[in-house]
Amino acid sequence: MFDGVNIPYRSESFGAVFSDWTLEHVQRPLDLMREVHRVLVPGGSFWFRTANLFHYSFLVSSVTPARLHNRVANFAQGVPTQGRRHWATYYRMNTANRVKRIIKAAGFEHCEIRHLEPEPAYLNFSPFFFLGGVAYERLVNGHSRLEQLRAILCGKATKQQRS
Numbered sequence: 770m771f772d773g774v775n776i777p778y779r780s781e782s783f784g785a786v787f788s789d790w791t792l793e794h795v796q797r798p799l800d801l802m803r804e805v806h807r808v809l810v811p812g813g814s815f816w817f818r819t820a821n822l823f824h825y826s827f828l829v830s831s832v833t834p835a836r837l838h839n840r841v842a843n844f845a846q847g848v849p850t851q852g853r854r855h856w857a858t859y860y861r862m863n864t865a866n867r868v869k870r871i872i873k874a875a876g877f878e879h880c881e882i883r884h885l886e887p888e889p890a891y892l893n894f895s896p897f898f899f900l901g902g903v904a905y906e907r908l909v910n911g912h913s914r915l916e917q918l919r920a921i922l923c924g925k926a927t928k929q930q931r932s
Contacts, residue, residue, distance in 0.1 A: 802875035
């Protein structure tokens with residue numbers, strides 16, 4: 770059983786670790802990144818995709834009570850309001866600067882991050898909101914100075930090779 774920090778594998782067991790839409794749910798990101806670093810072989814990589822807190826949808830989510838957040842998210846996704854529960858979110862490792870700072874503190878040698886903004890499929894429930902989302906997507910994708918406002922952080926951190 771994984772407790773969110775302790776990875777139940779020997780040190781230097783993996784050449785790569787991948788996290789997909791999970792970093793926003795981590796309560797203790799530095800502890801987890803130290804564990805990821807521990808289980809990676811020298812030269813191994815940690816790959817991730819996560820929410821960017823500076824995107825409007827995640828910023829709103831971060832200040833919305835979980836009870837309301839679940840109802841709104843289920844509605845937008847076409848799930849009955851009493852449908853699936855969403856995992857708790859903490860957003861403690863969800864800006865490019867925080868990711869880099871935590872990854873460096875965990876012992877990684879290098880971290881590169883890309884900001885991505887896909888089409889706003891989550892707004893399909895309303896033509897009005899969908900068009901607004903498309904306008905936002907075109908704006909932030911059309912200007913490199915606005916990349917910090919894109920929805921997704923994709924990155925790779927590398928554990929240092931042995932000398």
